[in-house]
Amino acid sequence: MKFSNRLKAISASIAALFSLTLITPVVADPPAKVSNGVMMQGFGWDSKAGGDKGNWYRNLEGKADDMKAIGIDFLWFPPVSRSVSDQGYLPGDYYDLGTAGNTTFYGDENSLKSALKTLNEKGIVPVADIVINHRCASHQDKNGIWNIYNFASGKAKWEQWAVCSGQFGGQGKPDTGDAFPPAPDIDHTNAQVREDIIEWMNWMKKLGFKAWRYDYVKGYAPKYNGEYDAGTSPLFSVGELWTNMGFSGSTLNNDQNFHRQQLCDWLDKNKSEVACVFDFTTKGILQVAVKGEYWRLKDSEGKPTGLIGWWPSRAVTFLDNHDTGSKQNHWPFPNNEVMQGYAYILTHPGIPCIFYEHVYDWKLKNEIKKLIDIRKANKINSTSKVEILKAENGLYAAVIDGKVAMKLGNKDWAPEGDAFKLAASGNNYAVWAKATKSSTRSSSVRSSSTSRSTSTTKKKTTTTQKKKTTTKKKTTTARR
Ligand SMILES: [Ca+2]
Secondary structure, eight states, rough: OOHHHHHHHHHHHHHHHHHHHHHHHHOOOOOHHHHTTEEEEOOOOOOOOOTTTOOOHHHHHHHHHHHHHHTTTTEEOOSSSSSTTSSSSSSSOOOOOOOOOOOOOOOOOOHHHHHHHHHHHHHHHHEEOOOOSSSSOSSSSSSSSSSOOOOTOOOOOGGGGGOOSSSSSSSSSOSSSSSTTTBBBBBBTTTHHHHHHHHHHHHHHHHHHOOOOOGGGGGHHHHHHHHHHEEEESSOOOOOOOOOOOTTEEEOOOHHHHHHHHHHHHHHHHHOEEEEEHHHHHHHHHHHHTTTBBGGGTTTTSOSSGGGGTTTTGGESSSSSSSSSTTOSSSSSOOGGGGHHHHHHSSSSSSSEEHHHHIIIIIOHHHHHHHHHHHHHHOTTTTTEEEEEEEEEEEEEEEEETTEEEEEEESOOOOOOTTEEEEEEEETTTEEESSSSTTOOHHHHHHHHHHHHHHHHHHHHHHHOOOOOOOOOOOOOOOO
16 A cells, blocks of 8 residues: 555544544443442332331331441332332322321321431432333223223323223324233323323422332333433433343353343433443343352453443342342342342442342341442442452452452452452352451551542443444243
8 A cells, every 4th residue: 555545544544533432422321429329129029017008118217227327328119109009010190199097008198208308318319119111090981991090189181092002992102112911001102191200200309209210111112211311300210121031941041142232222222321220131140150150250251241241330230129039039039149149249330239128137237238338448339340350160259449359159269469358258258358447547548549549440431331242132931
């Protein structure tokens, strides 16, 4: 190639690179408060306090100081609107939160408001469960179908036009996602429907909720979650996109990239800069790995195999929720290995969400708190950098941000260097840290220098791990 041509080629590629930089949208992330935070799901299935229904909000309020001491920053409430089913996932009148004489399963409007006030005062952000894929009607139409919404509140007064066509006599547009057969699916393409939802969510904000957990988001197009975030400005939101993982018979396939890609695609289409999504990929892989197959925790690029390996700033990690565990137990984390699971999610990137039942019913509070203390003392956050040192049968070992080392499995392993002190250990796990809460003078010097390195790491990773890979659909076995 002649020199002048070469020069042209080089300048063209520089120009291309430059224009690429210009047109590539900068993906913003949830604020530092979210990135540094720890969430708790504040209920399971059929959650009752003291054996009675109607006391749950009071129970949560009574634990506010304790939750603060554990290190909880965000508390996810059960769905608050009166529902056909006790647990709240078949809502009818969005504005009926229960009265003293006629409570919902969890309480009434006053006890809810009181709990929200107390939690906000303690600095714990209440997260509302937003169930808007489907809605149960108050009346039947002339054909006897339940699709007339005319509740006592007089709000969100809908009829067949608000229901997706093909469902419960719906005369709206076709569903933009999956249907939820037990109840009429809402037509989110309808502007009046969206306006009413945003009005209700802003009313919920006035009650004291500051963030959203969106139920069953595979039920409608992700752009609507983006629109609801835009109309309500939450601190952050998190979607429940629960889809099947890849199995061969009952064996989880090694490669679950298609699954975490689905989570990335949902975030991409959502467009809300504060949207997160539950990291079902990490849950599904981790709960198999903790039985000994730790090689599952490292991908071909040396990263974690869940969403946290690709888009950690938007990943909410968890072990179990009211569906997968609790009384339903649809897809539980192995009971005896739950602390291994917490040793992983509480030292790794992502926004960890711990489960109320593990803390208070399984009596794992002290063990879990110790891990949260380590996370916070070492400023581990959603975009912390993981260096995976071992991922083999019987052993997983990693160093996070150069400050926390951890291992899972029954093989021996310990980090090199005297700086790491054993900070927590239990059944098949150990965690070492450079900063521990109990250490005094020297640790404050250390943690101030490490906080600088954290912010450097964060800058590097915020432009982000979002991946576009070829999706290879393998035969999947239903796992819902
Ligand atoms: Ca739907």
